[in-house]
Amino acid sequence: MGTTPTEVMAFPNIRAIVRDNGTAEVILAGNSRIVPAGDSMQELRNNALALIVGEAQTLRRPVRVRIEDPEGHGELIVHPDNKIESVSYEPAPARRRAEAPETTPATAAPAVIETAPAPAPEPMAAPDPATPVDAPPWPPAPEPQTAAVAEEAAPIRRSLKETSFLVSAPALKPATQGWRGTLTRLGLRMDPSVEELTEREDIRTVSQHWPGPRTIAVVNRKGGANKTPTVVMLSAILARYSGAATVAWDNNESQGTLGWRTEKGSHDRSVLDLIDASTDLLSPSTNAAEIAKFVHHQTADKFDVLRSDENEEGDHEVTAEEVDIAHQVLTRYYRLVVMDSGNTARAANWRRMIDHTNQLVVPVTAIEDRAEAARLTLQTLESRGGHDAELARNAVVIVSESTDAKRSMSGEALKRARDEAQRIADGFAPFVRAVVRIPYDPALVNGPIRYEALQPATQRAWLAAAAAVADGF
Structure with a gap:
């Protein structure tokens, strides 16, 4: 059964540009990927489509792509199974001999023009770049021209703007x-x-900058699922490599543990103090350095921590309105907000956190009840539909080998632990955008978490996890 154009999301924004100087690029969410050169214009198109099919396979869903080349522009829907649907296509106008030379931008490479979706034709298979094809899917075959019209068409002089x-x-x-x-x-x-x-x-991938702030929510309704280590590791890697101002926010409805696993600054302030000072912090006259009074800087890993309320009475639960205020303040001072969370998906602050989230991350240790809690968390979001469901489908699941493992475990026991982690990873793979496995590392079990304290294999695995997350921005 075919997919109608309105059912295919416009995220991520994809453009494919083929130039008549023999170069092409695919721009994915603002990031340019150079298309391998081909022996012909059609082979260049095929190579561009191959990159887009790969993205559709990564996302496990069809994607929209706006195309432009010297012969015209339009929109395609590209499926993970190598099928292509043409939503719209407008050939480039032919020049006539009687026309005077133009010196307007029309002689340069055309801008991408978004057209209203037209009814989609029957899907056709995308060509294998290494295999000759009979009819190119892009652009559509032109209408036959009469001899008279062909004689009137004048050669198009290329613009110097089209080459480099x-x-x-x-x-x-x-x-x-x-x-x-x-x-x-x-x-x-x-x-x-x-x-x-x-x-x-x-x-x-993790070193790139993106337009506007981004919010990551790290969620699992079961305690002990590795939420806080995940928040610390993602914050550390993204801050180190991108240089973007990054804050890890403990959005626990009462008291969280993020402050226990990170460096403490020279003060005891928490999210409640930041909310109380929000009017001043949001004032145009306030200096950016003022935020340091409320967050705790991580000197080695280059990110800040906003702690949850540590009132010994534990008599305050963060409300949805307070989440809005804190998020407004943080996105003024930081480009990246990584949110830790409590275990109650029904809590007001948990649900409002999801409203602000751009990328969902679900950590799980390789233990059955943690994995089941992760599945239920995703199921809850999916059942709510809309933004919540899209977050669940685009989630990154991070499976860590059981923290109950010890170096003294026998080889057979360690193998069983790794096999269980792989089984859980394989179980999540069909339902989310990406799954990454993290090896056991004693540096993540107790005490303050430091990126440099991890074993090299663990650092590499967390880099892959952070790249999978950043790829969703």
């Missing part, structure tokens, strides 16, 4: 890791391995 002598693709840096890196340092230049290239791509 600059090399757009950066040179590949030589290997720095493993035996390839060793040989490079000895004077024999070696290309990086697939593993190193993957790590470089993860670093590039």
Whole structure:
């Protein structure tokens, strides 16, 4: 059964641009990806479509893409199973000999024009870039021209704006890791391995800046599911690599543990103090440094922490309105807000947190009841529909090997722990955007959490997790 255009979300924003100078790019959520060169214009289109099919497969759903090339512009729907639907297409107008030369921007590469969706034709399979095709899916075959019209069409003089002598693709840096890196340092230049290239791509992803603030919610209705370590690790990696002002906010309805696992500043202020001072903090005349009075800076990991109320009486529960106020303040001073949460999905502050969320993260330790609680959390959001359901479908699940594991465990016991983590990861994979596994690391079990205290394999796994999260921005 086909997908109607109105059923396909416009997120992420994807554009495919093919130029008649033999270059092309796919712009995904503001990030440009250079399309591999082809021997023909159609092969260049095929290579661009292959990148878009890969994105649809990653998201496990169809995506919209706006296309433009010298022959016209329009909109396609690209499916994960390599099917393509044309929503709209407008050929570029042909020039006639009688027309005077134009010096308007129309002679340059055309701007992307969004057109109203038209009824979608029957889907057709996307071509394999390595396989010749009989009829290109993009652009549609032109209407037959009469000889008279063909004679009137004049050659189109290319604009100097459509080309460049600059090399757009950066040179590949030589290997720095493993035996390839060793040989490079000895004077024999070696290309990086697939593993190193993957790590470089993860670093590039988490290092990007995005327009406007972003809010990440880390949720699981079961305690002991690794929520707080996940908040700390994501905040540390995103702050370190992107340089974006980042705050980790403990949005527990009463008392949370984020403050116990991070550095304490020179004061005892919490989210309630920030809310009380919100009028001053939101004043245009207030200096940006004033926020330091209310947050606790992490000197090594370069992010700030907004603690939950630590009143010993525990007599205050954060309301939805207070979440709105605190979020307004934080998004004025920070580009990235990572929210820890309590265990009650029915709490007012929990639900309002979801309203402000751009990316959902569901941590789970490889224990059955934690995994079941994670599933129920996602199910609750999915059942609410709208924004909540979309967050659940686009969620990143982070599966950590059981913190009950010890270094003294036998090899067989460790294997069982890893197998259980893989089983749980495989179980979530069909229902969310990404699943990442994290190995057991004693540095995450007790005491303050520091990125540099982790084992190299754990650091690499958390980098992959942060890249999966940032890929949803």
